[in-house]
Amino acid sequence: MYDFNYHKPASLDAALETFExxxxxxxxxxxxxxxxxxxxxxxxxxxxxxLGAIETLNGxxxxxxxxxxxxxxxxxxxxxxxxxxxxxxxxAELAGRIGDPHVRNRGTIGGSIANSDPAADYPAAVLxxxxxxxxxxxxxxxxxxxxxxxxxxxxxxxxxxxxxxPVADAAAYEKFENPASRFALAGVMVCRxxxxxxxxxxxAGPCAFRATEMEHALAADFRPGALEGISxxxxxxxxxxxxxxxxxxxxxxxxxxxxxxxxx
Numbered sequence: 001m002y003d004f005n006y007h008k009p010a011s012l013d014a015a016l017e018t019f020e021x022x023x024x025x026x027x028x029x030x031x032x033x034x035x036x037x038x039x040x041x042x043x044x045x046x047x048x049x050x051l052g053a054i055e056t057l058n059g060x061x062x063x064x065x066x067x068x069x070x071x072x073x074x075x076x077x078x079x080x081x082x083x084x085x086x087x088x089x090x091x092a093e094l095a096g097r098i099g100d101p102h103v104r105n106r107g108t109i110g111g112s113i114a115n116s117d118p119a120a121d122y123p124a125a126v127l128x129x130x131x132x133x134x135x136x137x138x139x140x141x142x143x144x145x146x147x148x149x150x151x152x153x154x155x156x157x158x159x160x161x162x163x164x165x166p167v168a169d170a171a172a173y174e175k176f177e178n179p180a181s182r183f184a185l186a187g188v189m190v191c192r193x194x195x196x197x198x199x200x201x202x203x204a205g206p207c208a209f210r211a212t213e214m215e216h217a218l219a220a221d222f223r224p225g226a227l228e229g230i231s232x233x234x235x236x237x238x239x240x241x242x243x244x245x246x247x248x249x250x251x252x253x254x255x256x257x258x259x260x261x262x263x264x
Contacts, residue, residue, distance in 0.1 A: 002041070008050040012057065012136060012161070015049050019157055022047035027159060029072060029111025032103055057110070057161060062087050065167045071110025071160040079104065088129065090171035090189065094121050097175065099182050110160040113145070116152050116207050118238060119183035121175065123208030128189030128200035129171060132164045149206040168193045172262035174255040175203065178242055185243045186251035190259035195219060199256055204237050204248040214256055223264055224257040 005022070009015040019025045025047040028034050037043045051057060057072035062083045069078060078084055079096035098104055098112075098121050112122040113133065126133065126142045133140040136159045145153050154160070168191045175187030184203030188211075191198045197218040199211040217226045232252045237245035 002044060004038075004045060005047040006050065007047060008053050010053045012054055012159070015051060015054060016136060016157070016159065018047065018049050022049075025049055027051055029114070030074065030107040032099075032107040032111065033115050033117065034111075051110075051159075060084060062167075067091065067165040067167060069109050069163050069165070071162055072108050073110075074105055075099075075107050075109070075112075076101070076104040078109065087167045088165055088171060090168075090173050090191075091125055091129065091165060094125050094173045094189070097121065097173075097177070097182070109163055113163070114152060114154060114160055116146055116148075116150050117183075118149055118206055118208075119178075119181075119185070119203045121173070121184055121187055121202060124173060124175075124184075124187050124189040124200045124202040125165070126163065126200075127208050127210055128173070128191045128198050129165045129168055130191070130193075130198060131166070133160055134162045134164060135160050143210070146207040146209075151207070166193070170263045172259040174259045174262070176251050176255060186248050186255055188252060188255040188259050190218070190256060190263055192218075192222060192263055197222065201232075201252050204232070204252050206236070206238065211252065211256065218260060222260065224260045227253065227257050227260065 007018045023046040026045040028048050028050050057070045059070045060081050061068045067087050075095045075098045079092050085092040112120050131142050133145050171191040173189045175184040186203040189200045197215050199214045202208045232249040234245035234249040237248050239245045
């Protein structure tokens with residue numbers, strides 16, 4: 001590593017003030033991505049602003065059909081929450097399958113979605129459950145949040161404060177994970193609310209996206225057989241040492257069918 005200024009403000013206002021006063025400041029949530037990146041000198045901020053002491057960013061509330069998760073809430077807390085399991089079991093299950101115990105106890109929902117890692121799990125939940133991302137400046141609907149590889153709609157200095165998940169009639173998440181990292185080679189969240197069906201995919205492309213053709217087919221006939229003949233175009237999907245774009249496209253179809261079967 002190299003020299004940098006470390007700050008641990010106790011309030012959101014203090015964190016934002018510190019950021020504005022720094023030459024090249026970066027917010028740090030759980031540090032599961034930022035610390036390794038800094039060790040490799042891929043990022044060299046002048047100031048690291050640790051959000052871990054801001055209590056107002058941590059916590060879970062279920063009210064009026066919405067599960068609100070504070071940005072600094074660890075994955076393990078979401079997975080263990082009786083309130084989340086009672087309202088959106090698929091969200092708790094997804095959180096419980098992220099990484100290993102260390103990652104689940106240090107990583108946070110805000111840090112995960114702000115990073116927009118192509119293989120992260122939470123982006124599928126945000127898109128699939130049609131969540132709203134709340135920041136210190138505005139509210140961003142799920143469909144507008146994820147832009148590209150490691151790119152979101154967040155502006156410079158904009159900070160996620162919470163994520164609001166509407167309670168769905170039913171939802172399920174299926175993923176094919178890397179056995180070492182447990183990152184998703186492909187993951188699919190299927191959500192049904194009334195006549196509306198959303199199918200969100202992570203791990204396969206540069207960022208999370210919706211499989212709209214699958215959504216239309218399932219809205220008309222919600223059963224695994226409705227997906228027969230629907231394929232995901234591999235053009236633009238991820239290819240790496242773990243899987244080709246064609247394999248990931250195949251996985252999306254398989255996982256979507258499994259998720260629909262669980263929901264149905």
